[in-house]
Amino acid sequence: MEKTLNAEDIAAGVERLATAIREKHGGKHVALVGIRSRGDEVAERVLTLLSADDWDLSFGVLDISLYRDDFEHLHENPLLQESDIAFQVEGAHIILVDDVLFTGRTIRAALDALSDYGRPAKVELAVLIDRGHREMPIQPDYVGITLDTRRLDHVLVSLEGTDGKDEVRIVEKEKP
Template identity: 80%
Template sequence: MERTLTQEEINTGVETLAAAIREKTGDRKIALVGIRSRGDEVAERVLNLLSQDDRELDFGILDISLYRDDYEHLRENPLLQESDIGFPVDDAHIILVDDVLFTGRTIRAALDALLDYGRPAKIELAVLIDRGHRELPIAPDYVGITLETNRLDHVLVSLEGTDGNDQVRIVRKESP
């Protein structure tokens, strides 16, 4: 069995993230840091909505490939891309942004990578989709869409800038 989220549902999720961030942070300066790949595109969409406000915003992109704890299980030659953090991380209020939160391991890796740049005053987490099933004690501060999934389900995110279209497919897998 399969379920699909539409472009409209994805846009609504991004708008929900931006509204929640706006409400909680007011007009304080924040930095959005998107996790490659797809978290950076979600972060850029949120940034575009927040930039309509009169506030200071920084933007960065974080590649966590070398910080993952499942590096040996990835394909033979994983694609390594650059991080682009062009602002001082020390004492910044950073909101890490990712497309899907599942076990929490990607966020753990992102925290390790980010802290190599300095010591932020605060780090919060924004995710387009929270699908549950954590293995680590990591919880999002901002959620665009909450999905009820089974542990073995696959949540496949496609975004316009990365994949050519906006769509989320939830492929159901039955437990053995």
């Protein structure tokens, strides 16, 4: 069985993220940092919505490839991309943005990577999709879409800028 979310569902999730961030921080300086890949595109979309309010925001992109605890299980030559954080992390209020929150391990790696840039005053987490099944004590501050999934299901996110279309596919896996 396969379920899908379409471009309108994704846009509504991004709007929920922007609305929640606006309600909590409206006008206060925050920095959105998107986790490559796809978290950066979600962060750009949130930034676009918040910037319409003439809100001064910082933006950055974080590649966590070398910080993952499953590095040895990835491809032989993982695609390393550049991080781009052109603002002072030390003392900043940062909102990490990712596409899907699952076990929490990606966020742990992102926190490790971010700490190499300095010590932020505060870090919050915004995710387009929270699918549950944490392995680490990490919870989002902002959620666009909550999905009820089983542990072995696959949540496959496609975004226009990265993949050419906006779609989320939930592929249900049968228990072994």
